[in-house]
Amino acid sequence: MANDYRILVIDDDREMRESLTHLLTKAGFEVSSLSRAQNVEAQLLAQNTDVLLCDVRMPGVTGIELQAQLQETSDIPLVLMTAHGDIAMAVEAIHNGAYSFLEKPFDPRRLLKLLENAALRHRLSQKTARLTERLTELSGLDRIMIGDTEQITALRTEIVDLAATQPNVMLLGETGTGKELVARALHDLGPRAAEPFIAINCAAIPVLRFEEMVFGIEGQSSGVFAQAEGGTLFIDELGAIPLEAQAKLLRFIETKEFAPLGSATTRQADIRIVSAANDKLQMAVDAGEFREDLFFRLNTIILNLPPLRERLDDVPLLYRHYLGVFAAIYETGIPHQTSDDTAILLAHDWPGNVRELRSLCERHVLAARRGDVSVRELLLYPANEVSAPETLREAVAAFERELIGKALTSQGGRMDDVADALGIGRRTLNEKIVKLGIEKSTLLES
Numbered sequence: 001m002a003n004d005y006r007i008l009v010i011d012d013d014r015e016m017r018e019s020l021t022h023l024l025t026k027a028g029f030e031v032s033s034l035s036r037a038q039n040v041e042a043q044l045l046a047q048n049t050d051v052l053l054c055d056v057r058m059p060g061v062t063g064i065e066l067q068a069q070l071q072e073t074s075d076i077p078l079v080l081m082t083a084h085g086d087i088a089m090a091v092e093a094i095h096n097g098a099y100s101f102l103e104k105p106f107d108p109r110r111l112l113k114l115l116e117n118a119a120l121r122h123r124l125s126q127k128t129a130r131l132t133e134r135l136t137e138l139s140g141l142d143r144i145m146i147g148d149t150e151q152i153t154a155l156r157t158e159i160v161d162l163a164a165t166q167p168n169v170m171l172l173g174e175t176g177t178g179k180e181l182v183a184r185a186l187h188d189l190g191p192r193a194a195e196p197f198i199a200i201n202c203a204a205i206p207v208l209r210f211e212e213m214v215f216g217i218e219g220q221s222s223g224v225f226a227q228a229e230g231g232t233l234f235i236d237e238l239g240a241i242p243l244e245a246q247a248k249l250l251r252f253i254e255t256k257e258f259a260p261l262g263s264a265t266t267r268q269a270d271i272r273i274v275s276a277a278n279d280k281l282q283m284a285v286d287a288g289e290f291r292e293d294l295f296f297r298l299n300t301i302i303l304n305l306p307p308l309r310e311r312l313d314d315v316p317l318l319y320r321h322y323l324g325v326f327a328a329i330y331e332t333g334i335p336h337q338t339s340d341d342t343a344i345l346l347a348h349d350w351p352g353n354v355r356e357l358r359s360l361c362e363r364h365v366l367a368a369r370r371g372d373v374s375v376r377e378l379l380l381y382p383a384n385e386v387s388a389p390e391t392l393r394e395a396v397a398a399f400e401r402e403l404i405g406k407a408l409t410s411q412g413g414r415m416d417d418v419a420d421a422l423g424i425g426r427r428t429l430n431e432k433i434v435k436l437g438i439e440k441s442t443l444l445e446s
Contacts, residue, residue: 004028004029005029005051005115005123007032007049008032008033008034008040008044008049008051008053009054010036010040010055010066011033012058013055014035017033020053023108023112024112036059037058040066040069040070041070044074049076050076050077050118050122051076051077051079051115051118051122052076052077053081054066055080056081056083056090057083064089067080067098068096071097075122077119077122078097078098078099079098079102079114081106087101099118100114145178145181145185146317147311147314147317149311152314155305158303162303168274169273169274169302170238170274170275170277170300171183171303172276172279172302172303173306173307175278176353176355176356177305178305178353179236180199180236183274183276192230192231192232196228196231197234198224198232198414199412200214200224200235201236201237201412202241204409205412212261214245217261223258225267225271226260228271229269229270230270231271233272233273234274234275235275235298236275236276238275238277239278239284243291246294249294250293252269254297256269256270312346316345318357319357320337322361323337325361325437326364329397329435330365330366330397335364335365337375338374340374341375344379345375360379400432403422404438415429
């Protein structure tokens, strides 16, 4: 059986069309046919066609001309039927994207096998496209990496593609561009999703405690290598890694082995490393402050996260989104935006990137409770002059956000430790983080 694959046959020879229809139908294909190559695109879409089987030479539009018409609008495999004198033409068509060709008269068994393979490839291609779209929806990438510009659209596609791979990935971008969000998406969409995701901010770890945090202490505490076993380790602020610890990190990457402090026995850990740095890391490598061999071990794949000033067309969309987020958090209305507000947003250079925009949106929502306020005023005023909560609900929400934020920073983002420090359960902590709109990445990158 041909699994109900749908074939569209185009041939001006009535006997050939009828013969092919009989053969393909008997083999299990769903067949429709045309005597001319006019209005083909509409029929392809209406019937959700899997393969197009078309003669090369026909009155009006030829098979070669049809291929040119469909090249930009359809990914349906095209199989050409050709007489001996048209073989060179058919070969050229394959170079231009046609699936294959058959010389008349052809072996029916070869025809059926060729069409089945072409249809299968088309179905698999459609399945992959649907899966990619579904994965994007499940991961919330369209909500995390918000925007319609070419840079951000391409970044979302790269994240989905790289998630299924295992090489180390280095994220390069300015502070506030969402590097931890990307790292989490790479983890959540990949085969390690059920395993731990551990994030460390090297700039937040005291130099004297760095090796203790990373490798652990024998009999006392487990380091991040042990905690991330089987999953993903996100190392942020690479440039802050002490030089003496870089050699040990390099050795781990090469051998997958490490030794806790105070232990003579090495242990193994299967970890995917996603790292992040800003554009100054190359300068540190050139100055001998960061090992070049470690740099090359970590940057097998590089993803560049664009600063907000390079995708200004996304700013109005981002601003509306975060106004809605903070209006829901503080249980108030979404502030009105004027055309002047939009112009100011587009004129600003956003040195703090999306993090700065989020902060501005929060201040806008809070300030709007006192009356209309413009984006121009918000950019001029210090944050503490416009964001003081007026109601008890706002004050409690602001206090909880500040307290949880400090705990996340002091505990390096380790959720169990954060919950213990706050004296609440892990589930309660997760619920509050979602309700209050707290993003760990924006806190740990600061």
